[in-house]
Amino acid sequence: MKRKYMILFLCFVIAVALTACGSSNNGGNQDKLPILGAGIYSASDNFNSYIGKAITNASKGVFEVNVEDGQNDQSTQNNQVDTMLAKGAKVIALSVVDVTAAPRIIEKAKEAGNVPVIFFNKEITNSYVMQSYDRAYFVGSTGVDYGATIQGQMIVDAWKKHPEFDKNGDGKLQIVNLIGDPGHTAALPRSTFVKKAIKDAGLDYELLAEDTGMWLTANAKDKMDAWISKFGDRIEFIIAANDAMALGALASIQAAGFNTNGKDSKKYIPIIGIDALPEMLSKIQSGEVLGSVLQDAKTQGEVIVKMAKNLVDGKDPMDGLEYQMDKDKAVRIPYKPVTAENLAEAKETYAMN
Numbered sequence: 001m002k003r004k005y006m007i008l009f010l011c012f013v014i015a016v017a018l019t020a021c022g023s024s025n026n027g028g029n030q031d032k033l034p035i036l037g038a039g040i041y042s043a044s045d046n047f048n049s050y051i052g053k054a055i056t057n058a059s060k061g062v063f064e065v066n067v068e069d070g071q072n073d074q075s076t077q078n079n080q081v082d083t084m085l086a087k088g089a090k091v092i093a094l095s096v097v098d099v100t101a102a103p104r105i106i107e108k109a110k111e112a113g114n115v116p117v118i119f120f121n122k123e124i125t126n127s128y129v130m131q132s133y134d135r136a137y138f139v140g141s142t143g144v145d146y147g148a149t150i151q152g153q154m155i156v157d158a159w160k161k162h163p164e165f166d167k168n169g170d171g172k173l174q175i176v177n178l179i180g181d182p183g184h185t186a187a188l189p190r191s192t193f194v195k196k197a198i199k200d201a202g203l204d205y206e207l208l209a210e211d212t213g214m215w216l217t218a219n220a221k222d223k224m225d226a227w228i229s230k231f232g233d234r235i236e237f238i239i240a241a242n243d244a245m246a247l248g249a250l251a252s253i254q255a256a257g258f259n260t261n262g263k264d265s266k267k268y269i270p271i272i273g274i275d276a277l278p279e280m281l282s283k284i285q286s287g288e289v290l291g292s293v294l295q296d297a298k299t300q301g302e303v304i305v306k307m308a309k310n311l312v313d314g315k316d317p318m319d320g321l322e323y324q325m326d327k328d329k330a331v332r333i334p335y336k337p338v339t340a341e342n343l344a345e346a347k348e349t350y351a352m353n
């Protein structure tokens, strides 16, 4: 009798343990978020790092994500993609190191079971590549001029408002122009369209110098060091294709005694960049820099995550989104001009942890 109860009791204990075990397993599976395999081409690129942060923030409670740093090396990034797919990533979101590597990434995603790929920031301009895979998409900013027409118009407005900017009084803008990485889709168009916008406004400019600063502060500072010692006060406007380079130019001319006291500086050269990074906004506020063009990293990150979620749920990628996808399967977030007058809006955009 005793033995029978003992066996019954043991059976009961085992049954409870199994149920508990089973349910905790189930619970675990239910709680597990799908993996978003995300990566930026380089963490040294300020703007890309902000998109990475935006993706991480927007993924909270939606995806398990760890934004990889491609270290500006395509083979490193290829390995990262392999690892993401091996871990079971449901969607890949990447700013590729080298845009010509896009077909290889697509191949990997297809082989892993037709995993969708959302490219961002670095646009894959070869439309054949984008059309080669129905689950490849792009999220970025307005294409063609990549914000440079707005930048050009800002230069024109400032020039008209400040006759003192024409230091030599010849009616022309003496400009220096910092171009992005020539291998990047936005670099050349920005350089062309900013100058076009100045011309289209009926103004004339003289190009004292232009060269690439590779999107980077340090490179831009080196270029500017050479230009400021060569041209000094003859420079009437500094155009930078992104803020990281604008900040390098600022550091350079400040060391040469320019823009040291905001817009009240005795020696002053106006600078306008693109991106409206937080580190630039404080310089606009102090008047050390004239303005920038907001490229909305936060919204881009949110759109990437929402599209990824829709794809995982088997819905149309644009379901519930307020943006449109164009024929190149690109979703483009508009640029906005930023000066001291509307800083609050840009600050809000970058308010992320």
Ligand code: GAL
Pocket: 045, 046, 047, 048, 121, 122, 184, 186, 215, 241, 242, 243, 244, 274, 275, 295
């Ligand atoms: C641009 C951005 C630059 C840099 C570049 C690199 O859109 O304005 O700051 O991030 O992309 O891909």
Ligand code: CA
Pocket: 166, 167, 168, 169, 170, 171, 172, 173, 174, 236
């Ligand atoms: Ca002039």
